Amino acid sequence: MNSAWNRLIRKARKPKKLSPQYEETTSIDKALHSSLAENLTKVKNSLGNSGDLVVRDFKMGKPFLCKVASIYINGLTDKEILGNSIIERLMNDVEMIEEEAPYEPGQLGTYIKEHMLTITNVVEVTNFDKLFLHLLSGETIVLVDGWNLGLACSAQGGDLRAISEPVAESSVRGPRDSFTESLISNTAMIRRRIKSPNLWLETTEMGTITQTGVGMMYVKGIVNDKLLKEIKERLSKIEVDEVQGSNTIEEWIADETWTPWPTVFITERPDVVAGNLLEGRIVIFVNETPTPLIVPATWNQFFQTAEDYYLRWTMASFLRMLRIVSFLITLLGPSLFIAFLSFHPELIPTPLLINLAAQRQSIPFPIIIEALLMEFTFEVLREAGVRMPRPVGQAVSIVGALVLGEAAVSAGIVSSAMVIVVAATAIASFTIPHYAMTDATRLLRFGMMILASFFGLYGIGLGVIMLVAHTCSLRSFGIPYLAPFAPIILADQKDSIFRFPLPFLSKRPRLVSQIKTKRTDDNYNRGPSPREGGMKQHESKRDSDET
Amino acid sequence: MSQRGIPMRHKPLMLIVVCVFVVLLSGCWDREELQQLSIVSGMAIDKGSDKIKNRYRVTVQIINPSQVSGGQQGGKVQASPVTTFTETGSTLAETLRKISTKSPGELFFPHLQVLVIGEKVAKEGIEDLFDMIERDAQFRVLFPVLIARGHATAKETLEVTTSLEAIPSAKIGDALKTSEEDWGTYKSTRADQVVQGLKEGSVMVTGIKIDGETKSGNATTNTQQISPSAQIEIKGVALFKNGKLKNWLDGHAARGVTWVTNEMKRTVMNLNCGKKKEATAIEISRAKSSTHVTIKHQKPVIYITVHAEGAVLENNCSKDLGKSQVLGQLDEQLEEEIKQEVLLTVKKAQKQKSDIFNFGEQINMADKHVWKNIESSWEKDIFPETEVYVNVEAIIRRTGMTTKSYLNK
Numbered sequence: 001m002n003s004a005w006n007r008l009i010r011k012a013r014k015p016k017k018l019s020p021q022y023e024e025t026t027s028i029d030k031a032l033h034s035s036l037a038e039n040l041t042k043v044k045n046s047l048g049n050s051g052d053l054v055v056r057d058f059k060m061g062k063p064f065l066c067k068v069a070s071i072y073i074n075g076l077t078d079k080e081i082l083g084n085s086i087i088e089r090l091m092n093d094v095e096m097i098e099e100e101a102p103y104e105p106g107q108l109g110t111y112i113k114e115h116m117l118t119i120t121n122v123v124e125v126t127n128f129d130k131l132f133l134h135l136l137s138g139e140t141i142v143l144v145d146g147w148n149l150g151l152a153c154s155a156q157g158g159d160l161r162a163i164s165e166p167v168a169e170s171s172v173r174g175p176r177d178s179f180t181e182s183l184i185s186n187t188a189m190i191r192r193r194i195k196s197p198n199l200w201l202e203t204t205e206m207g208t209i210t211q212t213g214v215g216m217m218y219v220k221g222i223v224n225d226k227l228l229k230e231i232k233e234r235l236s237k238i239e240v241d242e243v244q245g246s247n248t249i250e251e252w253i254a255d256e257t258w259t260p261w262p263t264v265f266i267t268e269r270p271d272v273v274a275g276n277l278l279e280g281r282i283v284i285f286v287n288e289t290p291t292p293l294i295v296p297a298t299w300n301q302f303f304q305t306a307e308d309y310y311l312r313w314t315m316a317s318f319l320r321m322l323r324i325v326s327f328l329i330t331l332l333g334p335s336l337f338i339a340f341l342s343f344h345p346e347l348i349p350t351p352l353l354i355n356l357a358a359q360r361q362s363i364p365f366p367i368i369i370e371a372l373l374m375e376f377t378f379e380v381l382r383e384a385g386v387r388m389p390r391p392v393g394q395a396v397s398i399v400g401a402l403v404l405g406e407a408a409v410s411a412g413i414v415s416s417a418m419v420i421v422v423a424a425t426a427i428a429s430f431t432i433p434h435y436a437m438t439d440a441t442r443l444l445r446f447g448m449m450i451l452a453s454f455f456g457l458y459g460i461g462l463g464v465i466m467l468v469a470h471t472c473s474l475r476s477f478g479i480p481y482l483a484p485f486a487p488i489i490l491a492d493q494k495d496s497i498f499r500f501p502l503p504f505l506s507k508r509p510r511l512v513s514q515i516k517t518k519r520t521d522d523n524y525n526r527g528p529s530p531r532e533g534g535m536k537q538h539e540s541k542r543d544s545d546e547t
Numbered sequence: 548m549s550q551r552g553i554p555m556r557h558k559p560l561m562l563i564v565v566c567v568f569v570v571l572l573s574g575c576w577d578r579e580e581l582q583q584l585s586i587v588s589g590m591a592i593d594k595g596s597d598k599i600k601n602r603y604r605v606t607v608q609i610i611n612p613s614q615v616s617g618g619q620q621g622g623k624v625q626a627s628p629v630t631t632f633t634e635t636g637s638t639l640a641e642t643l644r645k646i647s648t649k650s651p652g653e654l655f656f657p658h659l660q661v662l663v664i665g666e667k668v669a670k671e672g673i674e675d676l677f678d679m680i681e682r683d684a685q686f687r688v689l690f691p692v693l694i695a696r697g698h699a700t701a702k703e704t705l706e707v708t709t710s711l712e713a714i715p716s717a718k719i720g721d722a723l724k725t726s727e728e729d730w731g732t733y734k735s736t737r738a739d740q741v742v743q744g745l746k747e748g749s750v751m752v753t754g755i756k757i758d759g760e761t762k763s764g765n766a767t768t769n770t771q772q773i774s775p776s777a778q779i780e781i782k783g784v785a786l787f788k789n790g791k792l793k794n795w796l797d798g799h800a801a802r803g804v805t806w807v808t809n810e811m812k813r814t815v816m817n818l819n820c821g822k823k824k825e826a827t828a829i830e831i832s833r834a835k836s837s838t839h840v841t842i843k844h845q846k847p848v849i850y851i852t853v854h855a856e857g858a859v860l861e862n863n864c865s866k867d868l869g870k871s872q873v874l875g876q877l878d879e880q881l882e883e884e885i886k887q888e889v890l891l892t893v894k895k896a897q898k899q900k901s902d903i904f905n906f907g908e909q910i911n912m913a914d915k916h917v918w919k920n921i922e923s924s925w926e927k928d929i930f931p932e933t934e935v936y937v938n939v940e941a942i943i944r945r946t947g948m949t950t951k952s953y954l955n956k
Contacts, residue, residue: 342578346657346687350717353586353658358612360581367580455570456578462569 031127034105036067036145042128043071043135060090066108067145076138078157085119086140086153105146112144113151121154133211160185166268168435173310178268183213183287189270190217194277198222204235207243213287214249217273222280222508222516227477231282231295246286246293253295255475260444262436263476265297272306280513296477296512300484300496302437303327308499316499324497326428330441333425334371335452335460337418342367343456359415368453370414374422375446377404382426479511584655585609588629589716591701592639592676593665601635603668603676605642606702608716609650615713627767628713631706639679656685660716661723662692662738663755665701666792669694674790677742688739691723694785694792696754699761707757707764707779710771719755719779726781731814731831732802733781745790748926749903751804754783754795788901788926796895803892806853806885807904809836816857818880820864828861829881829943838906840913847910847917849935851893853885858945862952869950874943882939889937897931906930 033039040055047053057069068090072082090112113122125131125141131150135141138156163185166178179186187201198220205211216235218228234253243249250264251257267273268291273283276294284293303323308316341360345353363370381400388396409416425445432438444467451459474481484492489510494500507517589608595601614628632649636642643654662680664673680686695701705715712718723735733753736744744750757777763769764777784801786794796804805811811834820826833856841848859868859877866873896903907925911918921929 341581345579345581345584345655346685350586350588350658350660353581354610354612355616357581357584357586357610358616361613363582453578 032125032131032143032148032150034146034148036069036143039143039150040069040071043131046128046132056087058087058091066105068112069143070140071135071143072140072155073135073138076136076156076158077140078155081119081155081157082140086117086142086155089116089118090142105144106149109144109147109149109151112142117142117151117153119153119155123152125150125152133205136211163189169267169269169272169305169433171269171305171307171310174269174306175271177270179270179290179292181288181290183215183285186270186285186290186292187215187217190274190277190283193270193274194219199277206235206238206240206249208241210242210244212243214243215285215287217277217283217285219277219280222278222513223282224280224512224514227280227296228282230477231284235284243286244288246284246289246291249284249286250293255477259470259474260440261299261471261474261481262302262434262440263297263474263481265294265301266291266434266436267294269306275306275309278519279508280516296479297481298476298479298483298509298512299471299481302434303432304499305433309502313499313501317497320497320499323431323433326431327437327441329428330425330432330438331445332448332460332464333428334375334421334445335448335463336457337421338367338371338449339452339456339460342453356415356417359417362412363415364412366453367418368449370418371422371449371453372446374408374414374418375425375449378422378426379442483511484509579653579655583652585650585652586612586655586658588658588714589661589663589705589719590659591663591665591695591705592668593700593702594667594671595635595637600637602637603639603642604633604635604702605639605646606631606633606705607643607646607650607654608705608714609654610714625767627708629715631702633702639676640683656683657687659686659690660714660720661690661705663695663701663705663719664692664752665695666697668701669752669785669787669792672790673741673787673792674745677738677745680738681742686738688742689737691720691735692738692741692752693719693723693755693781694752696756696783696785696795699757703761703764704755704757704779707777708767708769709775709778715779722779723753723781728812729814731805731811732798733784734805734808734810744787747905747908748789749901749905750787751796751903752785752787753781754785756780756782786896786899786901786903788899793901794895794899796892799888800892800895803888803890804903806834806836806889807838807851807892811836811855815860816881816884818877818884820862820866823864826862826864827859827866827877829857829877830860831855831857832944838904838909840906840909842910842914842917845917845920846929847906847913847921847933849906849909849933851889851935851937853889853937853939853941855881855885855939855941857881857941857943859943859947862946863954864952865954867951868946874946877943878941881941881943885939885941886937889939890935893935893937897933897935900926900931902926902930906933 033042036057040057044053044055052074053071054074055069055071057067060066060068070082070086070090113124123134125134126149131141131152134152138158139152140155142151142153160182161180163177163180165176169178177189179189183203191199196219199217200220201215201217203213203215206214214235216231231253235249238249238252240248240252246266250266254263256263265276267276273292273294277283281294281296284295286292303320305319308320311319340348341356348356360367365373381396381404384396384400385393405419408414409419429438429442432441448460448463451463453459455462472480472482472486480487483489484496491507492509495505495509506519508519510517586609587607588610591606591608593604593606595604608629608631611626611628611630614626632646634642634645634649636645646654664676668676681688693704695704705719707715709715709718712721723733726733727735734751736750736752741750741752756779757764758780759775759777761777764775764779769775769777782797784796784804785792786796802811802814805814811831814831816829816831817825818827818829834854836851836853839850839852841850862868866877868874868877893904902925907918907922907930910921910925
């Protein structure tokens with residue numbers, strides 16, 4: 001049975017054979033022609049004469065020298081650079097060409113590249129595959145008649161979203177920038193934060209059709225090399241035709257598919273990414289996604305925010321504990337209510353029990369139905385709030401708050417105690433700082449409610465035991481998911497539920513960075529690192545002050 | 548794992564089996580919706596009509612939640628906050644089940660506030676009443692037990708309505724607790740203490756009494772009067788011997804019991820001031836007592852030591868409390884007063900031939916051989932003759948906001 005299952009999986013994962021016609025148009029492995037006209041025809045045909053393909057062919061040199069063409073995709077190019085640094089140079093600087101330029105096309109091409117194009121980055125392309133990759137990434141291709149090479153000039157542009165404030169992870173005191181869709185802009189934000197030559201970025205393209213840029217960033221020397229190798233291997237195993245957002249990568253490389261918990265960390269804040277890089281984690285950026293992935297992830301991480309490090313340690317520690325308590329309320333609140341009311345009314349103080357009994361006297365449903373009804377309604381409201389068009393928002397909130405809350409109680413369908421429990425649970429769920437963890441808890445809550453309705457506190461106990469056992473068994477890229485609680489690592493408790501004052505946090509998390517755990521140990525970095533430079537400056541300044 | 552123990556391929560099967568066990572063997576199928584429970588707040592046991600078939604007449608008081616809790620259900624017809632159902636039978640279990648023919652839901656006992664036993668039943672013996680209470684998982688044995696004193700039945704006592712507390716049983720429980728804490732004369736006896744006392748032979752149970760017309764207690768109109776026609780009152784301590792009510796202790800004698808059994812929390816005592824009787828009121832704020840037994844000539848001698856701390860609450864007397872000499876005298880007076888109370892109680896108990904203080908247990912601990920010899924004749928012959936010495940150490944810590952009284956001239 002096992003082998004049959006494996007065969008099935010292998011079959012499913014095998015990339016589908018493309019239709020012959022499609023293959024013809026896409027697999028252009030051939031080298032470029034020397035004839036410009038032929039090349040242009042081929043490009044046009046391959047792209048199906050797409051409307052956004054712009055081919056500008058012109059003659060170069062006053063006494064006609066050579067036919068040249070520039071090709072670009074409309075909307076992906078910075079037209080100012082294109083005009084000033086490519087077209088203008090090629091068309092106007094004719095006198096210089098007359099004096100210096102060689103007349104043989106191959107030499108002319110090299111001359112253009114080396115002397116004429118005042119553009120930051122020019123690459124020679126030899127075949128159509130490369131040509132299309134550069135062209136579709138927004139570069140401008142310059143083709144010279146008679147030369148079987150092309151020049152890819154980086155004049156990318158077009159409209160990109162500006163850097164804005166983080167939406168899901170806002171902070172009061174911290175920096176206000178968040179990632180955008182552009183990979184390069186995102187990695188630049190990290191470069192600005194970590195000015196070390198040891199910050200390395202490896203880029204590649206993924207998705208056989210989408211050719212989405214994927215960048216893997218880490219701090220060489222701090223990162224665990226075994227971990228790095230493992231991640232590279234997992235990335236290389238991805239076989240998809242499209243990468244839409246970082247979730248595609250996440251689901252392919254995650255350790256465990258059958259778990260409610262997220263085992264890959266996601267953030268939209270560059271300061272969080274920088275902090276994690278310096279703890280020895282690896283960050284995977286995906287182009288066109290504002291949420292890079294951070295691996296390995298631990299359960300603990302999902303209850304920490306960047307704000308914890310910007311507030312005083314007392315408040316930060318309190319907030320972290322508050323979040324854990326809120327998590328427990330979210331997970332167990334309604335189920336405990338159900339268990340107490342339907343199995344253990346003797347555990348409720350008498351006056352409260354009388355109150356609850358009075359409220360429930362006219363309720364027609366068993367308490368589990370009542371609870372599920374309310375929780376379901378809340379989830380519907382929440383989903384409606386996310387999906388609905390903005391202008392109708394008010395209508396939903398009025399209907400939701402008034403009709404479903406107040407009216408349901410006075411109509412005798414639900415008790416007001418249940419409304420309070422559901423509301424408290426909902427509010428508590430919003431204090432969990434990371435959305436992936438909130439979602440997991442929301443789902444688990446329903447399971448707990450069902451268990452509570454069948455077995456009471458006993459069922460909740462069973463559920464919690466099973467959940468803890470399962471969570472203990474999880475690993476994220478070889479790191480135990482519950483670290484530093486299971487296995488217990490005393491040194492890392494300083495920065496888990498509590499946040500000790502920063503001078504105490506001199507070590508990186510044990511399991512993530514097993515090589516260099518001491519933060520101030522600079523032995524691995526004896527170059528002219530910016531940190532050392534800064535120190536020297538500081539010292540010399542102090543010297544001068546003394547003299 | 549696969550070499551010893553369960554083979555690997557049986558693992559999923561074992562997992563399923565374990566899950567099925569976990570679900571089916573849990574044996575906790577007591578799910579009951581809240582609205583189907585009849586929350587019992589009080590229970591009363593009276594004498595039934597005959598001695599064989601209907602020995603007991605059991606009354607349960609069931610809370611009507613919507614009348615008790617405030618808010619939402621406003622505008623309804625004013626109904627009574629509790630309802631009582633009565634049945635007769637020979638065992639408690641049988642009688643309680645019979646009540647289900649009258650009550651709307653399953654009787655739910657964990658929130659029982661109080662158990663009242665009629666004086667007639669108490670005189671005939673209460674030994675048979677507590678087995679079910681101890682055996683049944685539904686009963687918590689921490690509720691107080693009371694004896695309905697005088698002509699009123701336990702049922703009538705439980706039914707006296709009060710305006711300050713909607714549930715009569717809760718009112719009884721609260722009054723008992725307050726009197727125990729502030730007045731210190733009548734200590735409450737929990738059901739588990741009664742069971743323990745029944746095992747050992749002697750037990751004391753607090754009494755409860757209706758003041759006024761018994762009949763008018765059972766009506767909401769009783770609560771509409773500023774001075775209700777019927778009121779309940781905690782009064783006296785019932786002495787039980789071998790499960791039967793023997794005698795009532797009141798006032799100082801009852802307080803003596805609390806002194807000896809180390810149950811005293813707070814109380815107020817009056818002292819004489821020269822010729823003026825009962826002029827100075829002392830509040831006892833902290834008290835501790837211990838019993839010590841020595842064996843002399845194969846006979847036990849009992850020493851009771853009482854430590855008490857107090858404060859002057861009221862001083863209608865010309866004594867200057869600022870002087871330490873005066874305070875010293877007061878200390879001694881207080882010691883003597885407490886000593887007299889304790890001795891009064893001990894003598895009463897000896898007269899009754901009832902070891903309500905459980906001195907027997909102390910003797911057993913001091914010398915088990917002597918106890919074995921005297922155990923059979925202890926309460927009857929030896930206890931009434933035993934020497935009891937009382938030593939009291941009392942100290943007045945505070946004199947309130949003033950030292951001299953304005954009467955001081």
